Amino acid sequence: MASHPVDNLILLADCYKSSHYKAYPPGTTNLYAYFESRGGKFPYTVFFGLQYILKKWLCGPVLTKTMVEEAKEVINQVFKRDDVFNEEGWNHILEHHGGRLPLRIKAVPEGTVLSTKNVLFTVESTDPAVPWVTNFFETVLVQAWYPMTVATNSHIYKQIIQHYSNLTSDNHDMVEWMMLDTGYRGVSSVESAAIAGAAHMINFKSSDTMAGSSLLRKYYHLKGVAGFSTPSSEHSTVTSWGRDNEEEAHKHMMDTYYKSDVGCVCDSYDLFKCLEETWCGELKESVLERGRRGGCVYLRPDSGDPKEVVLKSLEILGKAYGTEVNSKGYKMLPSCVRVIQADGVSHNTLWEVLEHIKTHGWSSGSVFFGAGATLLQKVNRDTQKCAYKVSSAEVNGKCVEVYKQPITDTGKTSKKGRLTLQHDNGNITTFQCGQGDPSKDLLVTVFENGVLLKDYTFQEVQDRASVSPSHFNIEEYLHNGHME
């Protein structure tokens, strides 16, 4: 197995950043930058993933002489000139810092849930000879947008499911099992699968993306796995039996994985016929028998309009297996059979499905969900408008506020000066221009001069994220509409 395509620290930045050390005013000795979500689709943020970036790319003596030589050759060729590459600057870091990065990074603890438009982390240079380091690593640090946005995206799925569970179920133990990550194939790389898979596991226990657990073991002290799954069929294992033998395919699945739970995809040819004739007919007794042994069969539609398909599936199954009405007045299937909808599940469709079945008297407890691209890939840096900007600097001994304020887009205005994140009248707020009280700062120094100073465990990340965000009303969020 070959290694990661990029194994040189200096190549972790956009090309143009190699030119910036010459662009700052002479006498610049310090650069201080911050990262925030400037708003976006979700009104709050679950902060996660910086530790992965720090540990993977920035901790320890990460710069070597070989890297400087290789990067020099690459950068000179990219620019077709040799006055861009900052050989002196990189050599300074090698000689004076043993290849460790002279940066101080402060961040809100991972797993924290807070409103947008707040500082999430700050980055400051610690060596006046090389202040440009702060913004050199913007590129790779800004990639924190991804684990953060997926963690938040996933968190909102949980709010939606929890909301309907509260309304229509007696028992909420299964909520954290009700959104399966099926996105491994639909992301842009294995590394992205690992990052996003891990982010989802903060909120849910169901995942087919094993890479997520790999990341958590390596970077967040997880032992074993954080996501779980069930033996399940896919179309090829059903259709290879031939159209006339579909029932046999399902029966074989039931016999092969006799114990506990199984998942069966049912829409290879005719979903409703499959449910009626096979699952409510030939295999009904076998399902009930498994139920008596404590197991469950998850029946999976995989096409058609989700809300129609889920409701009709429930109705068919309810008719054959019977239903019970819970204390909230909603129907439940017996515990031996469930529907799992894993096709086209966005926040909107999840809401539509749960509302639709509720309207027809069904508890949310009989339906599980899965999501792939909508969970892990259909997000981008603009989803939460994540940005990294220099807000303060020291030039010729003076501290200056740095900000942009483009007349052509006030949404892109950035914060000024040195920032703190504090509790203030029951809210978490960002104080600008050094106006805050450093002793009350919620930002914690996590990295300094190559050393990791905070090492969060996955458990503590999960604990912090297990809250419902304050001032967040899920109904309002859903009804107000949002970018899809």
Added chain:
Amino acid sequence: MEAGIVQNVILLVDSYKNSHHRQYPTGTSYIYSYFESRGGKFPYTVFFGLQYILKRWLQGPVITKEMIQEAKELHAQHFGRNDVFNEEGWNYIVERHGGKLPLKVCAVPEGTIVPTKNVLFTVVNTDPMVPWLTSFFETLLVQVWYPMTVATNSRIQKQILHHYHSKTNDDLDSLPRSLHDFGYRGVSSVESAAIGGAAHLVNFEGTDTLAALVFLRKYYHCNMAGYSIPASEHSTVTIWGRDRESDAHRNMLEAFPDGIVASVSDSYNIWDTCENIWGEELRELVLKRGKNGGAVYIRPDSGDPPTVVVKCLNILGDAYGTTVNSKGYKMLPPYLRVIQGDGISYKTIGKILENMKVNGWSAANVGFGSGGSLLQKVNRDTQKCAYKCSHAIIDGKGVDVYKQPITDPGKDSKKGRLALHLINGTYTTVQQEGNDPKLDMLVPVFKDGELLKDYTLQEIRERAKMCSSDINVMQFLKEDSANQDE
């Protein structure tokens, strides 16, 4: 700097696939699957990126006893049961095949432009003892949706630029550098930046995504696939303070006295900066640079792009004068250009170029940059990429396999063992049976752990270049906006 997060090939897949080895009919000896784009936003795809997947993850002896042991333990926890993980099957692969994967992959040559709904690659197991292996690697192989879709989205934009450069410029010389990749920070990981950035470079030569350059060196035999220029960013301008913005730009010009330099100009007031700073204060410096054969690219970064670009061109045209080219369109002097790197996608780039044309400006005056739209705002549904089993040998007999969900005919899959033919200049997917194998455009690229084809970026670019049989991209844009897709 350390190795990848996932060091175990068995963990490269959706976990439920570990349960499939026991689900095929008894007597199954071969499973044959194929990959296609079932349609989507664009009517064709540029095939690219499979070679990386094969080289990085699947080539050579990739399964070890240690991996099997680790995967066994993890899956026991993951499923909460011991009857799922296929220890026997993996041990067989180590013992019988030295850890190499007994699979055969045939694919259309990388860089080929293929209309959608055609087979792009096929996979079959070569050892009848392990038919489950074909579908096991679906997860990883399907990730080729990404480089393919980025390359396609990028090429569609090249077609749009080509259209406007042809109509409004003397030549096509500036086309290869007309769309620059700014997406390194806006993708989901460094690995994705490398893959997506490389896909863009199939069509263009301008990039800031360094990861893509080393990727192409490592996997596609290209020493230097792209280029960039020294350029400011907001921090390097705004640190000088609002009153000293012109000093910031002056410093940039003096720090890099020769060649091309770009400077972002919207930190406070783009119009003022263009008119007073670039148009007056720094005019001498710009002219001097021009005499030395260098250039300045002025970069707006906010506001409505079609409006902003034309307004900047007008202001700069007033300050520096213009000439009219052979097609009758205005050109700024050769040492002055605008680069628009905000809000660029295949939907918007045409609008900007059209507004420029309508206002008499040649397309060659403006370079474009794209980040998130180029490398992140795509997904597997963009081109409806899917991998499906189409044929199996069960008890010695070949059977066609397919799905045909009544709930969505768009999800129908192809049957049989497939070949790709070029019939009257059009790619068509046919059955292998009854057809001359020599006409099959699918080429064996991997067999039993060995890579059989090793494409270079050069040949890929050659295959993917603009040609006369390309779709009419302006017609495509018209239909696309009529569909009002997201």
